[in-house]
Amino acid sequence: MNVLVLGSGGREHAISWKLAQSPKLSKLYVAPGNAGTTELAENLNIDVNDFNEIKKAVLANNINLVIVGPEDPLVNGVVDFFLKDEEIKNIPIIGPQAEAAQLEGSKEYSKRFMQRNNVPTAGYESFTKETLEKGLNYLETQNPPYVLKADGLAAGKGVVILNDLTAAKKELKAMLADAKFGDASRKVVIEEFMSGIELSVFVITDGKDYVILPEAKDYKRIGEGDTGLNTGGMGAISPVPFADDNFMKRVEEEVVIPTIDGFKKENLPYKGFVFIGLMNDDGNPRVVEYNVRMGDPETEVVMPRLKTDLLEIMQAVADEKLRDIEVEFEDKSATTVIMVSGGYPEAYEKGHEISGLDKTEGSIIFHAGTKEDNGKVFTNGGRVIAVTSYGKDFNEALKQSYKNTEIIDWEEKYFRSDLGFDLQKYLN
Ligand code: AMP
Numbered sequence: 345m346n347v348l349v350l351g352s353g354g355r356e357h358a359i360s361w362k363l364a365q366s367p368k369l370s371k372l373y374v375a376p377g378n379a380g381t382t383e384l385a386e387n388l389n390i391d392v393n394d395f396n397e398i399k400k401a402v403l404a405n406n407i408n409l410v411i412v413g414p415e416d417p418l419v420n421g422v423v424d425f426f427l428k429d430e431e432i433k434n435i436p437i438i439g440p441q442a443e444a445a446q447l448e449g450s451k452e453y454s455k456r457f458m459q460r461n462n463v464p465t466a467g468y469e470s471f472t473k474e475t476l477e478k479g480l481n482y483l484e485t486q487n488p489p490y491v492l493k494a495d496g497l498a499a500g501k502g503v504v505i506l507n508d509l510t511a512a513k514k515e516l517k518a519m520l521a522d523a524k525f526g527d528a529s530r531k532v533v534i535e536e537f538m539s540g541i542e543l544s545v546f547v548i549t550d551g552k553d554y555v556i557l558p559e560a561k562d563y564k565r566i567g568e569g570d571t572g573l574n575t576g577g578m579g580a581i582s583p584v585p586f587a588d589d590n591f592m593k594r595v596e597e598e599v600v601i602p603t604i605d606g607f608k609k610e611n612l613p614y615k616g617f618v619f620i621g622l623m624n625d626d627g628n629p630r631v632v633e634y635n636v637r638m639g640d641p642e643t644e645v646v647m648p649r650l651k652t653d654l655l656e657i658m659q660a661v662a663d664e665k666l667r668d669i670e671v672e673f674e675d676k677s678a679t680t681v682i683m684v685s686g687g688y689p690e691a692y693e694k695g696h697e698i699s700g701l702d703k704t705e706g707s708i709i710f711h712a713g714t715k716e717d718n719g720k721v722f723t724n725g726g727r728v729i730a731v732t733s734y735g736k737d738f739n740e741a742l743k744q745s746y747k748n749t750e751i752i753d754w755e756e757k758y759f760r761s762d763l764g765f766d767l768q769k770y771l772n
């Protein structure tokens with residue numbers, strides 16, 4: 345089979361790395377890919393939102409299966425585009441159609457879906473510019489911390505959590521009246537604050553059945569001890585020590601099953617990954633958000649823990665035969681440490697040469713924001729490299745990753761050296 349992966353991050357490199365191990369794979373293409381994916385695949389210089397160019401590439405390269413990495417093309421309807429086009433409608437594409445992609449594309453849509461399907465989540469109300477006064481009054485009736493969410497996609501920046509009522513009112517005005525997040529904050533969801541500890545749960549579904557993939561914990565803040573600005577993710581750990589069998593059973597019964605049943609009941613055909621952001625509040629699972637794709641950096645630990653052939657799983661999803669295959673996982677821990685450009689998530693430089701990539705040992709090096717030029721590899725984004733390792737527990741795995749984050753180097757590299765700090769207490 346010829347397979348095309350859409351995207352260019354560490355997630356797509358990890359998916360490609362796993363696909364490349366499949367005996368069923370003939371040729372792999374990644375659009376647009378990065379310096380890492382060139383080692384496994386042919387990179388195609390196509391924007392993930394340029395559906396016409398994607399179609400041309402699919403036909404020109406006899407692609408038999410497409411896997412969509414990021415959310416943008418899904419929310420923009422890439423799957424619908426395929427289904428409506430006579431020439432490519434029979435080529436399976438893994439990801440939901442635009443309607444179901446609203447689970448990520450609109451916070452309000454996803455809250456309503458959860459309410460209708462009795463999925464545990466925080467209470468909420470939503471407001472627009474026209475109902476700003478009501479929103480301000482509503483804030484007065486709530487307890488701090490105040491959680492304000494831009495309804496639409498805002499590149500991970502649209503959620504603001506504030507302790508002070510005056511600041512929360514100011515923020516609501518900025519979002520609604522001053523379009524702080526552009527179109528994304530035309531509507532704002534004000535949500536009850538949920539306490540607890542977060543984790544990411546991943547599900548693959550063919551629309552009928554589902555498989556729960558290994559869960560992971562990611563580290564979103566730039567600074568040690570979970571301080572400073574939010575990032576795309578500074579590292580991940582899987583399995584998550586506090587996600588024991590009891591908790592995961594509750595997640596399956598109270599969240600996963602109602603979600604998959606909801607897709608069926610509401611006639612939302614869904615073939616793809618569901619990423620459930622969860623709060624573990626004293627053993628009670630509550631949903632923070634849905635994403636309609638895999639997580640990044642979580643994929644860089646989930647794929648290494650998957651024993652079963654990913655291409656076989658993707659084919660089963662396309663054929664609605666997920667029920668017929670057994671999906672197996674490694675018991676070992678996997679961790680990934682994200683190395684970023686100095687300054688990220690604020691302004692940072694690109695184009696620094698990366699050294700040491702060929703000197704690492706005992707880790708899997710996934711590329712995120714990198715670019716190849718004349719055999720050399722350069723930084724090309726905020727998150728640059730993901731260093732993934734295995735271990736009997738996450739401490740052992742992290743130790744291995746940290747050996748290699750010393751070897752890989754460029755001007756002003758940065759990474760968090762405290763991953764797992766919050767999980768030590770859960771180790772036996
Ligand atoms: P989201 O984009 O919805 O995942 O929100 C980004 C981050 O904000 C989440 O990963 C949580 O850490 C935090 N967050 C979002 N909603 C809530 C909530 N209702 N209570 C507590 N924290 C939240």
Ligand code: GLY
Nearest residue numbers: 562577639640641
């Ligand atoms: N790791 C969080 C995300 O992919 O959105």
